[in-house]
Amino acid sequence: MDKKWAYLNDIEGCEVIGLYTMHALIEIVYLKEGKPKSLTINFHVAGGSLGYFEFFKFDTIPLPPAKTPYSPSEMFTKILHVNLYATVGEHERFEELEFVCEEGSYLFFYSEDEEEAHYAKIEKGKKPSLPQVKRMNETLPKELFSVEFFKENLAFALLAHGEQKTPHGLPYSMHLLSVASEVINALYMEPLSFDENNVAIACALLHDVNEDTTTQITKESSLAGNSEVIAKGVQALTKDKTLPSKEVQMQDSLERLKKRQNCVALVKLADRITNLGVPPKHWDEAKKRKYLEEAKMILSELGYAHHYLALKLHEKIEAYERYM
Template sequence: MEIQSIYQETIKFATAKHLSQNQTIPGTNLPYVVHLSNVAMEILIASQHSPGFKLDFAIKLALLHDTLEDTDTTFEEISNVFGLDVAEGVLALTKDSKLPKAEKMPDSLARIKNLQKEVWAVKLADRITNLQVPPSHWDTAKKTAYRNEAIRLSEELKGGNGYLENRLQEKIVAYEKYISIPT
């Protein structure tokens, strides 16, 4: 199947799932599909700089990465429609809601690191996309914590995708402008 067809099939599925939740990008009125397509765009560009990159697999992951976490989609549903590898990748990218907040990201990163490098790439692309203007209700502590989490994520996924690692480093540096440090 051509990458365009894979993209269209997957984004339609993901859009329907996120629209059923009336989900928007936090701090905006933009439909959540904008975030998903931005993550997929990062993956499309990264694939051009990454020999041996499985783009069809990564595009599915990019567009579906939040469906288990944010919608009523099940693992079985993703597995039936997109295959077991995709479902396992999406599951690894999903924070375990049963864990305490402080354990969610380390747990997810540990599961991601046991899978293909394309799963790592989607996590990097997700954080690149999220390091935009933070929601207006975030205070300095929240913005700093988010930046620090991005630094940790970058360190943990080093070696996953050089192109996206560099992009994430640039976004972390650029994000500093949103952190006001009291004098």
């Protein structure tokens, strides 16, 4: 979703409780109906033979845990109004973003200083230099997720996995759709934002592509939705088979998942819930016991990512004991 005013209208009038930065991204955490929400702003710069563009991209996906608090001389606490300014030519676009707050106005603008740490600066009291953009009456989607994104990412996964089968001899799509179904059900019970829901479902559909196929997902892949967050999520869900043992591979993946957003980490919970069914007939007692212990470790390490999925995984672990 790329409707700027849907995001800006949502944050208007809200209290700000946190401001974070990571690379060229800034996350504003605000209270909406008593619950914290995130507006992440990407200061996007693109140039080439087709022109030059400096513009803002928005989403509601929190930054990963490595984010750092942004520390201007004073942080705004309540956003009264949001104004967008832009100049648009045939081969160029420039934007500025103004937050009018109780303490004054704060302008997000592109810095011409090449040594600046970020593509854009936040400066209190700075006047906009571009024409104001007419406000649009857009709102964030009410749907749980995008069906179109689902279909596009499922098609990508099915083409990548080809004729691959599950350990029970079923088409691999059965596993992918089972994990995605667990995620969708959990998000219905305890929803995240529309953008986070789409990332979680995409990662559920694509989580085994890098590990089990010849296709490697990157942010340049033709994915539906936030391709960079999805690609990094799939990579974290992928075990590094160059490591010496499956135990080390699992722990390494869990550590990388803890560095990603909850909407990515929760997919590992859903994956293990799906897999804790009837074990393959050729598994011996030691194999089943090891798989159960792995499930307990996943719950212990990632249970924070989604309460509903954590409870369900706990129940599946208890039920799996009957196969011992």
